[in-house]
Amino acid sequence: MTAFSSEPIIQLENTDIYQNGNKLVLADVNFVINKGDFVFLIGRTGSGKSSLLKTLYADLWLESGTGTVVGYQLQKLKQADVPFLRRKIGIVFQDFQLFFDRTVEENLEFVLRATGWTDKATIKNRISEVLMQVGLGTLQKKMPHQLSGGEQQRVVIARAMLNEPQILLADEPTGNLDPEVGEQIMQVFQSINTAGTAILMATHNYDFLKKYPARVLKCEAGSVSEV
Ligand SMILES: Nc1ncnc2c1ncn2[C@@H]1O[C@H](COP(=O)(O)OP(=O)(O)OP(=O)(O)O)[C@@H](O)[C@H]1O
Numbered sequence: 001m002t003a004f005s006s007e008p009i010i011q012l013e014n015t016d017i018y019q020n021g022n023k024l025v026l027a028d029v030n031f032v033i034n035k036g037d038f039v040f041l042i043g044r045t046g047s048g049k050s051s052l053l054k055t056l057y058a059d060l061w062l063e064s065g066t067g068t069v070v071g072y073q074l075q076k077l078k079q080a081d082v083p084f085l086r087r088k089i090g091i092v093f094q095d096f097q098l099f100f101d102r103t104v105e106e107n108l109e110f111v112l113r114a115t116g117w118t119d120k121a122t123i124k125n126r127i128s129e130v131l132m133q134v135g136l137g138t139l140q141k142k143m144p145h146q147l148s149g150g151e152q153q154r155v156v157i158a159r160a161m162l163n164e165p166q167i168l169l170a171d172e173p174t175g176n177l178d179p180e181v182g183e184q185i186m187q188v189f190q191s192i193n194t195a196g197t198a199i200l201m202a203t204h205n206y207d208f209l210k211k212y213p214a215r216v217l218k219c220e221a222g223s224v225s226e227v
Contacts, residue, residue, distance in 0.1 A: 008032045015065030025051045029224045041202040043219030049202040090160030092170040098144045105140040130158040150181035167198040
């Protein structure tokens with residue numbers, strides 16, 4: 001193992017997480033996620049899972065303590081840094097929907113162009129690669145409404161992988177899917193993780209915890225602990 005492989009991708013120390021700048025949701029949060037880790041984030045509704053994830057991608061500002069995410073120090077972060085931080089993490093969230101008036105390919109191309117890609121052939125290749133990675137090799141020309149819920153979620157995962165993130169943050173990525181389809185999505189995350197990308201996944205699905213043993217962080221009573 002090289003020294004680099006144990007380099008933290010996420011490190012929170014004595015971090016307090018607030019909503020609206022004044023509602024303390026989680027106090028004194030401390031954990032590290034290293035390259036290639038798979039970590040489940042569990043806890044009841046309202047326990048702070050989404051608030052924690054939002055802090056990591058700078059949708060909520062870090063107000064106290066220190067946090068490092070893909071090399072950025074959250075306590076020193078400026079608004080102008082946010083897009084660059086987000087380029088290095090992949091986000092799979094309910095509120096990051098696909099554009100329904102664009103094909104799968106156009107949805108993915110939009111993100112690549114917005115993040116500085118210009119060469120048509122390189123863009124085409126990268127889109128093919130990420131769609132293969134999520135098991136959707138042939139759906140480039142489809143509109144999102146022509147896809148099943150599970151297929152749409154795969155496109156969202158493919159989109160999150162476009163810029164080769166060091167970590168994927170996923171908030172209930174199987175929440176709206178049938179159990180069988182949710183299981184397939186879980187397997188997509190597993191294969192992405194095996195290929196080297198760390199995953200932090202909030203879930204209510206305790207079957208996954210049994211079936212896919214991994215680290216578990218639990219939000220409970222205003223704090224986060226490793227289970
Ligand atoms: N925009 C907001 N403004 C104020 N308070 C909020 C806001 N969003 C969430 N909260 C509050 O922060 C706390 C944590 O909510 P959060 O959404 O992080 O929990 P969660 O564990 O992700 O829940 P769920 O499993 O339902 O998604 C709750 O008390 C919630 O009411």
